[in-house]
Amino acid sequence: MARSSTLGRTGAVLILPLLLTACGNWTPIIPGTPTGDQNFWILVAGIQYTLLISLYAIVFGSIIGLTGAIMSRSRFRAVRRVVWLYVEGFRMVPLFVLLLWIYYALPIAINELPPEFGELPGMDIFRQMTPFTAATIGLSVNAGAFLVEIFRAGMESVSRQQIDAGLAFGMSRPMLMRRIILPQAVRRMLPPMTSQFISIVKDSSLGGAIGVADVTRRAILLQTQILHPMEIYSFLALEYIAICALLTALARYLERRYPQHN
DSSP, X not given: OHHHHHHHHHHHHHHHHHHHTTSSOOGGGSBTBHHHHHHHHHHHHTHHHHHHHHHHHHHHHHHHHHHHHHHHTOSOHHHHHHHHHHHHHHHHSOHHHHHHIIIIIHHHHHHTSOHHHHTSTTHHHHHTOOHHHHHHHHHHHHHHHHHHHHHHHHHHTSOHHHHHHHXXXXXXXXXXXXXXXXXXXXXXXXXXXXXXXXXXXXXXXXXXXXXXXXXHHXXXXXXXXXXXXXXXXXXXXHHHHHHHHHHHHHHHHHHHHSOSOO
């Protein structure tokens, strides 16, 4: 059943471009003419920024999520409270609003800090914020807030008996985390992690609103020049479908390679 469903979705994705070619005038963005070649590469060139922002957000968001999940299991209530405030705070703020604040407001806030804080190493990155950096930071902290809960739930799914057995054998808590908890938790977290990573790829389109030259911004700018919204935005949708389909295929391969139950 799952295999037939996958084949059905793949077939629909492949048929969609064929159906769209019967609508509108695709000549301005189809390679084969000087104008078509130029416009096609304008649309495709932004994929590198979409992939880079998504990759950085996945990596940094996963680091934040794993760190927060470990901290949420701390014996100290103050540490758990900090994690709770971070998770609830960033999950309640719309991502678009967060990107606007990081890009426009954060540099002002950094410049108004006392000199002893404003001159700390690395502050220049925030003081002279670029759209790419702002989008990466915003997506990372937003994804991290959701990944904290995913990682925490995965860790808590490991039975207490296994943890007690590891402690009885003299394992330290870092070794227990590395040898017993994480290997089992990661297998169980793959489906929700995949959904979150796909959401990161789709949410990266908001970076175009603050100036990132990704596929979405390039499509919007090209549309204002040649006025072919149906063709351009359909092509843009197909770009995201292709990226997310590859990510989904990779996740399913990992799920088959590392099943939850051996």
